[in-house]
Amino acid sequence: MRWSKALIPTHKEDPSDAETTSHKLMIRAGLMRKLTSGVYSYLPLGWRTIRKVETIVREEMDHTGAQEIHMPVLSPAELWKETGRWDVYGAELWRVRDRNGRDFALGPTHEEVVTDIVRNEIRSYRELPFNLYQIQTKFRDEIRPRFGVVRAREFMMKDAYSFHRDEDSLDETYRIMCDAYSRIFDRCSLTYRPVEAATGAIGGSHSHEFMVLSDTGESEVIVCDCGYAATDERAEGKVAPMTSGEEPGEMKPVDTPGMKTIEEVSEFLGVEPWRLVKTIVYEVDGRPVAVLVRGDREINESKLAAALGSEVVEPASPEVIERTTGAPVGFAGPVGLDGIEIIADHSVEPMANIVVGGNRADVHMTNVCPGRDFEPNAYRDVVLVRRGDACPRCGGPLDSFRGIEVSQAFKLGTKYSESMNATFLDEDGTAKPLIMGCYGLGVTRTVAAIIEQHNDENGIAWPKAVAPYSVEILAVNVKSEDVRNLADWLYRELCDRRIDALYDDRNESPGVKFKDADLVGMPLRITVGDRGIKKGIVEARVRATGEESEVPIEGAPDRIAKIVETLP
RNA sequence: CGGGGCGUGGCGCAGCCCGGUUAGCGCGCCUGCUUUGGGAGCAGGAAGUCGGAGGUUCAAAUCCUCUCGCCCCGACCA
The missing domain is CATH 3.30.930.10 (Bira Bifunctional Protein; Domain 2)
Structure with missing residues (x-):
């Protein structure tokens, strides 16, 4: 393909609405254009x-x-x-x-x-x-x-x-x-x-x-x-148990006005998040289920659904939460929570003197002990595993x-x-x-x-197997008859060998063409210029490695075909 | 759906707070001359109903209301 006849609209600047490298490069290198949100040509x-x-x-x-x-x-x-x-x-x-x-x-x-x-x-x-x-x-x-x-x-x-x-x-x-x-x-x-x-x-x-x-x-x-x-x-994974080692204390309510999140309650009471237990009400097949997990951890809804033998679990609406717990969102707790199934993560079982919601507005309960102050229907693995937890297979640390x-x-x-x-x-x-x-x-x-995996600061560096073209022929100066003739000839010869080549025959300054070549990232670039012609060569440069070599003009098409074959 | 941000020539942006001649800048584009090994120079030029609708005002890109689109964060983690 001759670049002068191709639709390859490159941009110097990043598009304003792109965040990731691949998104930016796909726009800049002229691979695609957005039609509307999430839809591309x-x-x-x-x-x-x-x-x-x-x-x-x-x-x-x-x-x-x-x-x-x-x-x-x-x-x-x-x-x-x-x-x-x-x-x-x-x-x-x-x-x-x-x-x-x-x-x-x-x-x-x-x-x-x-x-x-x-x-x-x-x-x-x-x-x-x-x-x-x-x-x-x-x-x-x-x-x-x-x-x-x-x-x-x-x-x-x-x-x-x-x-x-x-x-x-x-x-x-x-x-x-x-x-x-x-x-x-x-x-x-x-x-x-x-x-x-x-x-x-x-x-x-x-x-x-x-x-x-x-x-x-x-x-x-x-x-x-x-x-x-x-x-x-x-x-799966084992969450390291955390216990205070304290003797069980007497359960008592505390006022926590407006403190709805673990972070707020933790800070307000001066208690580390892991000593709290959060109670999340889910709707599972139309019935509410309270799920407990240690305050510093998250619930894995996918595992929860599996544990409950249900396909879909979704967090309950504020209305359902109020109806089932008697408290507005943010104050649910397991103590005295009757008529609703309670599932607790294993991380909750060994704990003592924990803080939970009081099932009343602006109230939490302290010194709560699982087994003494409430009994979940079941302990299950419903926690979202993260780095540092123990591997379920070998017990080693997970990454x-x-x-x-x-x-x-x-x-x-x-x-x-x-x-x-x-x-x-x-x-x-x-x-x-x-x-x-x-x-x-x-x-x-x-x-x-x-x-995402094949780029550098100058643009895309395509692996050959998926590159739009395997080779780009770059004619440094098409006003030079020698350059144009040689590049034209090379292009035809490569096409005859069924090598897919992009031929930058545009009348642009060398800088523009080199920058564009790096941007669109064909695996091999063949530079044809007066400088090389004087030496009887064209230059080959591997996009991914920057490796350069001189190819004698005599026999260049075959030689280039060979290089293309060896490219990764 | 909630919160935030942004819509100004093809692209990237300024101008808006504090309303006031022909709405700017960079890139790109067109013409001519020069130039030709890493985003060229000079000269000339085209191109914008300032997202849309309504309103305020003598006067709106600028203020107000509504609306559409795009981007980011979050979406019931109590």
């Missing part, structure tokens, strides 16, 4: 990279025997009502209505649609297992789009769905998919890590996410030297890092096949629900992740 350079990532994904998916299909973005509400997700998925499900008032969803994921296809076409165990995938635009009405294409409302995803007669078969495909993902991310030159994950709105029994290590990532990952790795939602979640695999089991009555006839002649797995991979998000 991909310009030629951006689209070329997306297609290269897609190609890698396709190759690796096809290699596993998965079959590519293409499902609609638009799906009728009835399908979502069959599985209950019309209600459960929440505001994130992008709903639209047709002229006749019928409800539809713009697909955020396609379990319902694919299961509908399969239940209509599959009869026998003999047809199993198989794996269907698509690469498609997804819609999620995100509460807050962020970081450019990392959290967008419209984005591209590869989603695969596998169907099985038994768990063993599912396990096998799940493993194969995880392996395929490793190959995909290896080929994208990403530093990543598969971690155990919670199942969330998709559901299912077992899940892994692939995390690309990045400080700008939205996910917190808990890791241990022993190999344990899980998202913070999922992570944490930030990551961008580029893919997630789930063992769905029969969650969708049962609710949608998708069955097959097994060998014994009985109808059984299909066992399913699903495997998502964020394509556009992966592009952002690649840029």
Whole structure:
């Protein structure tokens, strides 16, 4: 491609609305433009990279025997009502209505649609297992789009769905998919890590996410030297018990006017946060549940939901809190809290003389002792694990890092096949629900992740496999006939060798062209200038390393083709 | 949804508090000449209903009301 004819609108300055490196660079290097919040147009350079990532994904998916299909973005509400997700998925499900008032969803994921296809076409165990995938635009009405294409409302995803007669078969495909993902991310030159994950709105029994290590990532990952790795939602771990070692004192109320938060109460009473216990009222399947956790810790709602055997737990509304505790928000406590289930985190059990809400406005209770002054219905692990806690496997100290979640695999089991009555006839002649797995991979998000890991102060430094072009030919001065002729010739020769080359033939000053070359970041830059021509050479420079070499003009196309081959 | 911030030529911003000629600056863009190895120089030029609507006023980018959009933080952690 000749730059003079290309749409590559670069910017010198960072866009005002971008925060992260990848977002800024994707705008500055002319990969994409925002249309509206969380929605982007991909310009030629951006689209070329997306297609290269897609190609890698396709190759690796096809290699596993998965079959590519293409499902609609638009799906009728009835399908979502069959599985209950019309209600459960929440505001994130992008709903639209047709002229006749019928409800539809713009697909955020396609379990319902694919299961509908399969239940209509599959009869026998003999047809199993198989794996269907698509690469498609997804819609999620995100509460807050962020970081450019990392959290967008419209984005591209590869989603695969596998169907099985038994768990063993599912396990096998799940493993194969995880392996395929490793190959995909290896080929994208990403530093990543598969971690155990919670199942969330998709559901299912077992899940892994692939995390690309990045400080700008939205996910917190808990890791241990022993190999344990899980998202913070999922992570287990032992919280070091904290006890004052004091003799149990006499429980008594204290006035805490307007002190609603742990911080406020802690400061007001001069007591460290860990000696408080917070009581959070949740609504679980329509009933209120009080959850206790040590004051210096947070509740993990995902683990809470699992502990209660419920799919969705949400913090109760102020009205429900007042009704169940008799106090306004901020003063709930377990003492004398009747008629409501109380779940306490293990961290609460060994404590004594703790401070809790008094179930009365502006009152807290002190010297409260679990077991003496109240008895929870159960002690469970519902705490959000963090760095420094003990590893659930080896007991060693847990560490944490930030990551961008580029893919997630789930063992769905029969969650969708049962609710949608998708069955097959097994060998014994009985109808059984299909066992399913699903495997998502964020394509556009992966592009952002690649840029997060491959850039420097001058711009993007693409890995070759996903670079929009492998080589940029930079003609220093196109007014020089020698330079123009040589660069033209080189460009043609490389094109003839089917090397994708970007040829900066613009009549711009050298400075502009060098800066732009660094910004858009093709892996190899070939500089053609009078200076080199005098010496009978062109210059090759590797973008990622800055490594430079001189290539004799004689035989340069072949030599350059060779260099391109060796690039990472 | 709550809080905060921002909307001024294509991009990045100033001006607004304290209303008053033709609304500025940098970059970019167009024309010409010069220049050509790390964001060139000179000269000339085009381009903005100051997000939108309403109001106050002799007069509004500037003050008031409403509204739309974008960004950030938070979203029931008691």
